[in-house]
Amino acid sequence: MADERARAPVADADVCIVGAGPAGGIVAHRLAESGQNVVVLEAGPRFDGDRREQLEAHVRPGLDGPWEMGGPRDAFSSSGESFYPLNAARVKGVGGTTLHWQGMVMRLHERDFELDSRHGVGADWPLDYDDLKPYYAEAERELGVAGAMDNPYAPPRDDPFPMTAFPPSHSDSIFAEACERLGLDMHSVPSARNAEPYDGRSPCVGYGTCKPVCPSGAKYTAESHVEKAEAAGARVIDRARVRRLEHDESGERVVAAAYTTPDGETHRQAADQFVVACGGVETVRLLLLSESDRHPNGLANSSGVLGRYFMDHLFAGMGGRLDRPTRQNHVGFNTSECHQFYDDTEPVNGVKLEFLNYAGPSPVIDALHADTWGDELLEQLDESYGTHISMGALVEQLPRADNYVGLDRETTDDLGDPVPEVHWSIDDQTKTALSRANEVQASVLDELGVDVEWTVGPDNTGPAFHHMGTARMGDDPDSSVVDAECRTHDVRNLWIAGSSVFPTGGAMNPTLTIAALAVRLASSLRARLS
Amino acid sequence: MRLTRRDALAVLAGLGITGGALGLSTLDPTAADGDGSSGDRDPAETDLLATMTAAAEVVYPSQVTGVGEFVETYVTGRSRDASRQAAMETVVSELDEIARDWHGAPFADLAADDRDDLLRELGVADSEPVPEGNVSERVRFYVVNELLYAFYASPTGGRLVGIENPIGHAGGTDSYQRAAMDGGQSDVNAGENDG
Ligand SMILES: Cc1cc2nc3c(=O)[nH]c(=O)nc-3n(C[C@H](O)[C@H](O)[C@H](O)COP(=O)(O)OP(=O)(O)OC[C@H]3O[C@@H](n4cnc5c(N)ncnc54)[C@H](O)[C@@H]3O)c2cc1C
Ligand code: SF4
Numbered sequence: 001m002a003d004e005r006a007r008a009p010v011a012d013a014d015v016c017i018v019g020a021g022p023a024g025g026i027v028a029h030r031l032a033e034s035g036q037n038v039v040v041l042e043a044g045p046r047f048d049g050d051r052r053e054q055l056e057a058h059v060r061p062g063l064d065g066p067w068e069m070g071g072p073r074d075a076f077s078s079s080g081e082s083f084y085p086l087n088a089a090r091v092k093g094v095g096g097t098t099l100h101w102q103g104m105v106m107r108l109h110e111r112d113f114e115l116d117s118r119h120g121v122g123a124d125w126p127l128d129y130d131d132l133k134p135y136y137a138e139a140e141r142e143l144g145v146a147g148a149m150d151n152p153y154a155p156p157r158d159d160p161f162p163m164t165a166f167p168p169s170h171s172d173s174i175f176a177e178a179c180e181r182l183g184l185d186m187h188s189v190p191s192a193r194n195a196e197p198y199d200g201r202s203p204c205v206g207y208g209t210c211k212p213v214c215p216s217g218a219k220y221t222a223e224s225h226v227e228k229a230e231a232a233g234a235r236v237i238d239r240a241r242v243r244r245l246e247h248d249e250s251g252e253r254v255v256a257a258a259y260t261t262p263d264g265e266t267h268r269q270a271a272d273q274f275v276v277a278c279g280g281v282e283t284v285r286l287l288l289l290s291e292s293d294r295h296p297n298g299l300a301n302s303s304g305v306l307g308r309y310f311m312d313h314l315f316a317g318m319g320g321r322l323d324r325p326t327r328q329n330h331v332g333f334n335t336s337e338c339h340q341f342y343d344d345t346e347p348v349n350g351v352k353l354e355f356l357n358y359a360g361p362s363p364v365i366d367a368l369h370a371d372t373w374g375d376e377l378l379e380q381l382d383e384s385y386g387t388h389i390s391m392g393a394l395v396e397q398l399p400r401a402d403n404y405v406g407l408d409r410e411t412t413d414d415l416g417d418p419v420p421e422v423h424w425s426i427d428d429q430t431k432t433a434l435s436r437a438n439e440v441q442a443s444v445l446d447e448l449g450v451d452v453e454w455t456v457g458p459d460n461t462g463p464a465f466h467h468m469g470t471a472r473m474g475d476d477p478d479s480s481v482v483d484a485e486c487r488t489h490d491v492r493n494l495w496i497a498g499s500s501v502f503p504t505g506g507a508m509n510p511t512l513t514i515a516a517l518a519v520r521l522a523s524s525l526r527a528r529l530s
Numbered sequence: 531m532r533l534t535r536r537d538a539l540a541v542l543a544g545l546g547i548t549g550g551a552l553g554l555s556t557l558d559p560t561a562a563d564g565d566g567s568s569g570d571r572d573p574a575e576t577d578l579l580a581t582m583t584a585a586a587e588v589v590y591p592s593q594v595t596g597v598g599e600f601v602e603t604y605v606t607g608r609s610r611d612a613s614r615q616a617a618m619e620t621v622v623s624e625l626d627e628i629a630r631d632w633h634g635a636p637f638a639d640l641a642a643d644d645r646d647d648l649l650r651e652l653g654v655a656d657s658e659p660v661p662e663g664n665v666s667e668r669v670r671f672y673v674v675n676e677l678l679y680a681f682y683a684s685p686t687g688g689r690l691v692g693i694e695n696p697i698g699h700a701g702g703t704d705s706y707q708r709a710a711m712d713g714g715q716s717d718v719n720a721g722e723n724d725g
Contacts, residue, residue: 052546059698060679062659062671169706205700207544215546216700330695330706357706363691364682364698368675371655374646378591381682381691 007261009269010039010235014529016257016271017041018242018286021096022511023497023518024277025225026142030522032232036529039269040229041240041259043073043282044092047099054213061368066212067091067099072414073241076281080403081425082463084312089465090279094238095223097279097465098511100212102333103192103219105145105512107136110155111343112350112506115398119348122398123503126475126484129155132516139515140190143220144198147190153339154187163195165335166204169357170327171389172336178447179338184440186336186355192220192511193333199224208362210332240267243417244290245274245494251294253493260415273525277497277518280310280467284405284500285420287471300471300488306481307406307470309399310422311505312463314430316351316437318445319359319390320452326389329362334392341440342507349433350396350507353440360388389450393437394464396507397430405470424463431458466510471500485524486517497521533596537684538603544683544698547607574619577636579605581622584638586677588646591690594681604680617661618676621668628652628665649674 015031017024020042032038047054047067054066070087078084091097110129115122137159140147147161165188168176172186179186193210194203204218214221230236240259246268247254256268276283284307288298298306338353363385370377397403408421438457445452456462474480477489482501488494497518499510542548583601590597609615622637629637632651633644640648649655653666659675660667679698681687688696694711695701705712 050546052544055698056545059683060659060675062661062667062675166703167707170709173709204703206695206702206705207700208695208697215544325692325710327693327706327708329693329697330701331703332697335706362697363688363693364679364696367678367682368659370678373589373655373674373678375591377678378690386692 007237007240007267009267010037013037013039013269013271015039015273015275015525016269017275017277018257019043019096019277019279019282019498020094020222020226020236020238021277021279021498022098022143022222022225023514024096024275025222025229026515026518027275027277027497027522027525028229028234028236029225029232030519031526032229032234034526036526038229038234039271040226040234040236041242041257041269042092042094042236042238043241043278044068044094044238046094046238051213051215051217055207055209055215058209058212059365059368067093075411075413075419077408077411077419077421078424079421080423084422084424084463086281086420086422089463089467090281094226094236095221098221099223101511102211102509104334104509105140105143105190105192106352106508107155107157108506108508108513109153109339109342109350112504112508115348115504119345121348123472123474125503126473126480132513132520133158135516135520136512138519139512142225142515142519143192143512144194144201145190145192145512146195148188151187151339152185153342161190163198165189166191166193166195166333167335169331169335171357171359172355174322174324174326174389174448175336175355175391175444178444182443182447184338184444185340186338189334189337189354190512191333194218204331206331208329208332208358241415242278242286243415245276245286245299246290247292247294247299247491251292252491254299254491273493273495273529275495275497275521275525279498280470280500281405281420281422283496283498284470285407288407289417295490300481300490300494302490303478303481305401305472305479307404308401309469309472309503310403310405310424310467311397311399311469311502312424313394313466313505313507313509314397314426314434314461315456315464316393316395316434316441316461317390317454317456318438318441318452319356319388319454320445320450321387322389322448322450323387325386326359328357328359328388331357333357341436347429347433347436349398349430351433351437351440352394352507353437354392354394356390356392359390361385389445389448391441391444393441394507394509395430395433395437395461396505397426399469399472399504400427426461434458434461464509466499466505468499468502468505468510471496472503473501474503486521487524495521495525531591531593531595531686531690533594533600533681533684533686535599535603537686538600538607538680540699541604541680541684542607544700547610574623575609575615577626577638578609578615578619578622580638581625581636582618582673582677584640584645585649585673586681588642588649589674589677590681594690600680600684601677608676617668618672621665621672624665625669625673
């Protein structure tokens, strides 16, 4: 009972934020700190306690996944040529998908904001790198980024990173020999992971399980912003699934968020301003579910582009064996990457190369899946561990109107609401860029004398789990959903935080840009409230 | 290659199980030989330790010594979770019953080869580990995989296959930078260095 009372709406809320991932968490913290009465409604639970249960759930076969994803609450459908494994690509809970994420955080390059004017493809953003630069710096402080100014291809920056970079791995030094001969540059990977104590969290202690869980708290999760928001007075209601946003008669203002709690009760949270921060897929679903006479195609969708231009980054990779120890799987993150081909025009899609520190199997995980034990198992592990080496890459997918997130009205979730439909395919241009990534990877591995055992390229690629582009930002209300401040063109007090608003996605993991835009959104919103 | 109590404590620390009591109970000289004969344990717990140790002797590589002390420390730590202890005791008593049926003696009293045969004949090697599954699946989950996890997530077990900082062990951020395993002792406190 007490539990359910705790899920009742908050009186006199200035701002209602839907979703407690990094986008919602940062906005909540900023606004609560500046004295606004903030309420956050989060569909998933709080994962309390230490993270050892999740560690075990990850390492040991036979247990449910660490973050309880994939039940009837999370039903979805996937259409289009390529299956989209949505529930592997998100987490619902306080902290959002950063509970599971890897934590590589790069700024987009300057060209990413101007692909159309520079190269005649994709779209321009209504803001450029310089507009976002100070917010990127703030976002790096917010997340706690360890990095170094050793990347000549990265966009200009004014300040050093908040923490020094993690030193390169032994396996990076193996790659370095080949890269040097081939004229390929290697640089450190900016990491939202403590290289030293930061923001009250531990430094990395080397559990090696960053994705999907960091038991030490060294990896940033948005739980830290949610906690800070609560300390500044925000109310965070977990297991509160927002099902509709309701507007006034004019259709120009949202007046309430209708949400359902675990006891089956539906409540209405009123507020002056609403921020939707549900991730690239659920954000669209919520707006589409909120259709009305005034907004027959979904809330804030007079342009008809809501849900369209869904993009992800595609993975390209290659790996095999060397004739010497490669020292993999000590830590769960990478320490070197290469942006050298990122700004190329042939192909124009961005390509970011990665040198992996977790190539091949981990002996402990292999042992738990083996069909033997004793000396026989030891022999198998001796053979399977020790000499693997691999490269990865993220490849840009350009926005296309026929990749979209919609509603599958035939299929409903456990509350009876239509599930999201992800309609996704991979175009030929993206496939060409994947081949290009494979080409560079092959040249490096060949130079090293690696016996290549596997390739992920145009024919068997998969998504990197970065949902972008479904509520694109632009100056023109006829062709975009939000303006450069991330406020919807159609509804004056409705804002969208998250990668939905990206007009293009580059090939950089999106969350630093999400965080920078969230910081920016918070200051625009604050200005309107005061 | 010798397993130590420190190894078991390191794995337990990775699972969030720390504290002096673990060290104390295993410092009891009557318990240190790992035969489960320790004075004031209840019989189910004694059987559990004896059976887990007997299983570890076949599940671990033959060159490994120090199994008794290691398993006792580890299982004692895991038993702090009463429901896990109950599930382990149940499956261990079922295993004993099968051993009595097939070989006329409890599992721990069988020759090592017979223990190995029994587990294989029970289909444990090919079974999925399922905590709520049939007896073979539960033996896989609560006995074999529990023991394999403890071993290969420990610094000494990891070293045997070339990794002194295995997944699940908070072995710091130096090892990934090194070209080869250092010769050093496992650092049992590493897992407590968190916040
Ligand atoms: C395996 C994996 C690895 C990743 N690695 C990286 C990486 O290295 N670098 C990087 O930059 N990014 C990475 N990402 C992506 C990163 O996690 C996301 O970009 C980021 O979490 C998005 O933040 P967000 O706040 O927009 O959405 P989310 O973090 O997804 O949070 C959205 C929240 O909204 C809630 N919500 C949804 N619908 C509703 C509703 N109707 N009512 C109430 N609440 C709702 C959800 O429950 C969720 O908690 C990775 C993702 C995955 C899956
Ligand atoms: S290696 Fe990853 S999981 Fe381990 S402490 Fe560091 S950040 Fe956390």
